[in-house]
Amino acid sequence: MVPERTVGMTQTLSLLPPQLMTTPPLLTMTGVSRRYGDVVALHDVSALVYPGEVLGIVGESGSGKSTLLRMMNLEDTPDTGDYRLALPDLAGNLFGLDRFARRMLCATRIGIVYQNPHQGLLMQHTSSGNVAERLLIAGERSFASLRARGRTALEASEFPLDRMDARPIELSGGMQQRVQLAKAIALEPALLLLDEPTTGLDVSVQALVLDTLKRLQRDGAITMVIVSHDLGVIRTMADRVMVMRRGRVVEQGLSDQIFQDPQHEYTQQLVHAKL
């Protein structure tokens, strides 16, 4: 029997201990290891990402953070490891999927923004065409709706619509990133991966792109994983931070915790160097 106490005349207050939010994680990665010859790129890395949260991954160059992101996008398979996404009709280790299922999954459920737009965009096609390609892979075959959905996605990533039929090669770096972003969110993916999305942009454009990302995250409650060596970006964006070094996770925790009270020696250096 739950003890109850009457507050005032009508209100009742439950005296149960506060309930924990028990949403299962969207992304579960356990024990992922990968070697390239003698180089250990990842060693026994595990990661959890909860729905609607932003996980930041920081680390120096060569720490394995981009490799980890590539694994999350199923572009590479690890030597050992398990990767699951809590999505309907998607059971089992995703590393075990065949090429076809993998491509479908990447196109429809996972969005990715690369540091280098050349990697993520078809430079000889138009910007709206780049977004349309995603929709076409997912089976959209109506021209009118391709056009409309492309426009919506570009609008959501705050791309100037009068340039939607320009080729990305003719656009500035910031705009190219917006096209990549529009392409990534066109199918409303469950997971958005960002690989150094603002590196190479000047500070003001960087701020604008981060603004857009922040707004997307707020509006759509998109789950994001953002990789950066820039602590400023991670601090602005991430709820939780994972610090990587030499293919290992050295520390993880809430953003504030990591930045205010770093425990690991390397994290301390990193935070200190930033300040």
Added chain:
Amino acid sequence: MSIASLTKAWQPMSYGFLDASAKRELRRKMLKAIAVPGCQMPYASREVPMARGWGTGGLQVTLTLLKPSSVVKVIDQGADDSVNAASIRSFLSKVSGAAETWDTLAASLIQSRHRIPEERLHAGQILVLQVPNPEPLRPVEPNMSVARQMHADADYGRLWLILYEQIVRSGRIMEGAAYPSVVNGRHVMTPSPIPRWDVPKLHMAQHLTFLSAGREKRLYAVPPFTKVEPLVFSDVPFKVEDHGALTCHRSGVSGFYMNEIPQDNGGSAFELSDSHLGIKAIRKAEGEADRIGATWYRNGQLA
């Protein structure tokens, strides 16, 4: 007993010009191509007495299919009497003893460049098309190994992307010849030399079609009664060329694919691209007993 009595008499060349091993290889590849409609099969393209790019792929397939009872028709841009068509035809009959014809209805084996005859082909006829570029993915993927993987994955989104951008830029699909089409719901092929007008003729056709590219060393096939569907958007229908209303200035026939002939006064006249259909129509009008078979198009509409 002498060795000479056990061997065949010396001949200047093998039957059908190609040697037996070349023909065996081609036959195997042709069977494979029929088994997987629209899928490109690589083959060792042999030397034939013709330059690459002049129909060597089609010629090798035709030479392999020839037999003394064959009746061959060769079309170049719709015409039977052009230099290329005439010399290929006479070469074919010289190396095999096959009969030559201009008549689509009489032919058992038709080698063609650019056109499928306007008269309906019937079961048992074989159409061989000479293909310059067999790879529909070439405009979107210059790396052929990657393109082959894309075929394996049925990853054809980018072909629609090309059509999408053509509509965005020009308001309509600009693809003229080589309109990419899905064969049997699986492989996209390029019916390379033929205009859009001829693509619907391949759909559920009674005849067998081979498409062969000699320089690129690839051949593929559309077996009888196989679906061939041009890539389209659900809200932008596939359109053939607007030739339905044009009239041939020599035969007076209208409703077929026409060649445009510029005139001195700056205008243009039109004549039937399928030249033998025109000849038949003229002969018929002059009272000769020439039979025109059922055509795919009637009054400019697909029947």
